Amino acid sequence: MPKSDAPPHLVVVLAYDDLRTFEFGCAVEVFALPRPEMGPDWYRFAVAAAAPGPLRGLGGITVQADGGLELLEQAGTIIVPGWPGPGSPVPAPLVRALRDAHARGARLAAICGGAFVLAATGLLAGKRVTTHWSHAAKLADAYPDVDVRPDVLYVDEGSLLTSAGSAAGLDLCLHLVRRDFGPKAANKVARRLVIQTHREGGQAQYVERPVPARSGTRLSALLALIRENPADDWSIERMASRAGMSVRGLHRHFQSTTGMAPGAWLLAERIARAREMLEDTALTIEDIALRVGFGAGATLRNHFRNSLGVTPGAYRARFTANL
DNA sequence: AAGAATCTCCGCCATC
DNA sequence: GAGATGGCGGAGATTC
Numbered sequence: 001m002p003k004s005d006a007p008p009h010l011v012v013v014l015a016y017d018d019l020r021t022f023e024f025g026c027a028v029e030v031f032a033l034p035r036p037e038m039g040p041d042w043y044r045f046a047v048a049a050a051a052p053g054p055l056r057g058l059g060g061i062t063v064q065a066d067g068g069l070e071l072l073e074q075a076g077t078i079i080v081p082g083w084p085g086p087g088s089p090v091p092a093p094l095v096r097a098l099r100d101a102h103a104r105g106a107r108l109a110a111i112c113g114g115a116f117v118l119a120a121t122g123l124l125a126g127k128r129v130t131t132h133w134s135h136a137a138k139l140a141d142a143y144p145d146v147d148v149r150p151d152v153l154y155v156d157e158g159s160l161l162t163s164a165g166s167a168a169g170l171d172l173c174l175h176l177v178r179r180d181f182g183p184k185a186a187n188k189v190a191r192r193l194v195i196q197t198h199r200e201g202g203q204a205q206y207v208e209r210p211v212p213a214r215s216g217t218r219l220s221a222l223l224a225l226i227r228e229n230p231a232d233d234w235s236i237e238r239m240a241s242r243a244g245m246s247v248r249g250l251h252r253h254f255q256s257t258t259g260m261a262p263g264a265w266l267l268a269e270r271i272a273r274a275r276e277m278l279e280d281t282a283l284t285i286e287d288i289a290l291r292v293g294f295g296a297g298a299t300l301r302n303h304f305r306n307s308l309g310v311t312p313g314a315y316r317a318r319f320t321a322n323l
Numbered sequence: 324a325a326g327a328a329t330c331t332c333c334g335c336c337a338t339c
Numbered sequence: 340g341a342g343a344t345g346g347c348g349g350a351g352a353t354t355c
Binding site for chain 1: 343344345346347352353354355
């Protein structure tokens with residue numbers, strides 16, 4: 001977490017001619033939106049032009065950057081949102097600016113084809129890296145000393161991060177938020193993203209859908225198991241013994257990887273599942289309750305109402321009416 | 324619709 | 340000495 005006496009962490013996103021607007025948008029969505037609720041330490045944001053000259057984006061828009069490469073000198077994180085093509089040359093001044101920034105301690109994060117830009121700096125040698133699946137082979141050919149992993153969403157090598165195609169850029173950006181501000185903040189941002197794309201009428205709140213845990217976490221096997229069998233009896237004690245830790249330890253691990261207490265996570269998971277069943281099955285609410293692990297329909301109704309602001313019946317009616 | 328039994332959460336401290 | 344871990348207990352939530 002940034003210290004409160006330092007100026008907030010500056011995120012600089014590169015813009016270039018023929019800009020990949022979708023990848024660019026991922027970074028904007030996470031880092032550039034005003035988020036007063038996140039407090040005064042939240043990121044500052046700027047767009048830097050990778051080269052002089054007019055900048056157009058895919059889709060025909062024109063882009064106005066905040067400045068040129070000099071912005072990279074103050075950046076804590078630099079994001080390369082795609083790149084026009086694997087064969088597109090990376091300008092020497094850009095390479096130099098990225099190297100300097102990295103030497104100074106800045107993080108470099110590439111979305112999709114942006115990995116080619118990072119590779120051109122030579123900093124990726126020996127590192128694990130990913131990119132869009134359709135470019136993976138080209139990247140590996142062009143840079144034999146880079147360890148290309150085509151099958152992951154993103155790779156965190158500390159100060160060098162890369163993500164797979166398009167939308168994986170969101171996962172990468174959320175990952176950065178989690179690193180900087182913790183899982184709770186990442187969940188908040190993630191939830192916001194969903195609200196904006198799926199906005200429904202009224203003030204209905206959304207279940208906190210937990211940010212997926214990094215695989216390899218001590219908890220990830222347990223979480224998967226619970227998701228497969230939500231109806232089982234998942235007392236805290238049973239979860240703990242499944243995960244091979246004490247109850248207290250389970251609490252702590254849940255908090256740190258998920259941002260929620262075990263019970264709260266389980267509840268959110270069961271409600272999310274119930275919601276899916278309301279949407280695409282005709283099961284009775286009683287049935288759904290049992291299948292997702294509530295002891296009775298009344299319990300489901302209570303929790304559903306509490307976290308979504310609608311009764312299950314009303315939710316189903318509205319959902320099917322909106323189809 | 325209300326209440327008693329049970330479970331969960333989390334700060335605190337000792338321990339490894 | 341920092342960092343993770345485990346146990347305890349009480350306020351509060353949950354269940355039926």
